[in-house]
């Protein structure tokens with residue numbers, strides 16, 4: 707795990723990966739932030755969610771989402787294939803379990819772009835591994851502007867996302883960190899700092915116990 711300061715060649719691979727969960731009202735910038743964070747951190751992978759909503763222009767199957775019908779989604783729920791799932795804006799969204807478990811076991815960190823329901827479920831499922839960050843927009847007026855300028859949703863969809871913004875923001879204090887995405891570079895820098903500090907946490911380095919035990923045997 708490069709870049710965490712505790713993982714020279716001797717310790718490489720001994721840290722368990724962490725789950726960096728980003729939530730925000732729609733349009734606050736979590737997708738853009740998570741993609742930039744990943745481009746700066748090769749050890750970081752994005753959790754690709756499944757959804758029953760239609761693809762937006764330019765969205766690619768398997769890169770942005772796994773797009774599926776409600777029937778396919780419900781079959782996967784029944785088969786226990788999701789780490790968590792929720793209904794957001796009247797569509798199903800869910801986190802496939804297998805790729806996440808594989809990445810964490812390999813000691814890789816995973817970023818999640820999910821709503822407050824998903825964040826709550828993941829924190830319950832894996833309290834030691836989850837780090838929750840809430841992204842706030844500078845104002846609701848600027849949030850609406852960003853959704854409009856993104857040019858990917860109809861006016862009706864933008865309206866329904868704005869209607870839901872306050873009920874997402876209401877959950878801000880369930881999160882470990884809150885980042886205000888006013889200036890993009892500054893928000894990205896704060897997110898990077900959170901990631902790097904969290905990587906250093908004692909609990910993420912189980913090898914330390916054995917290391918200190920050996921250290922204490924020395925005269």
Ligand SMILES: Nc1ncnc2c1ncn2[C@@H]1O[C@H](COP(=O)(O)OP(=O)(O)OP(=O)(O)O)[C@@H](O)[C@H]1O
Nearest residue numbers: 730732733734735736737738852856887888889890
């Ligand atoms: N700090 C910023 N200043 C101005 N525009 C921004 C900033 N951060 C992101 N944006 C722009 O705002 C729009 C919405 O960002 P993004 O799609 O990342 O939001 P999101 O939170 O992932 O939304 P959704 O939940 O709908 O997927 C994009 O066009 C993005 O380029």
Ligand SMILES: Nc1nc2c(ncn2[C@@H]2O[C@H](COP(=O)(O)O)[C@@H](O)[C@H]2O)c(=O)[nH]1
Nearest residue numbers: 755791792794799800801819820821823824
């Ligand atoms: N609980 C989950 N929420 C998810 C997941 N994937 C995405 N989302 C959230 O849904 C809304 C809408 O996303 P959009 O791509 O249609 O704009 C947004 O808040 C996402 O964070 C998931 O797997 N689980």
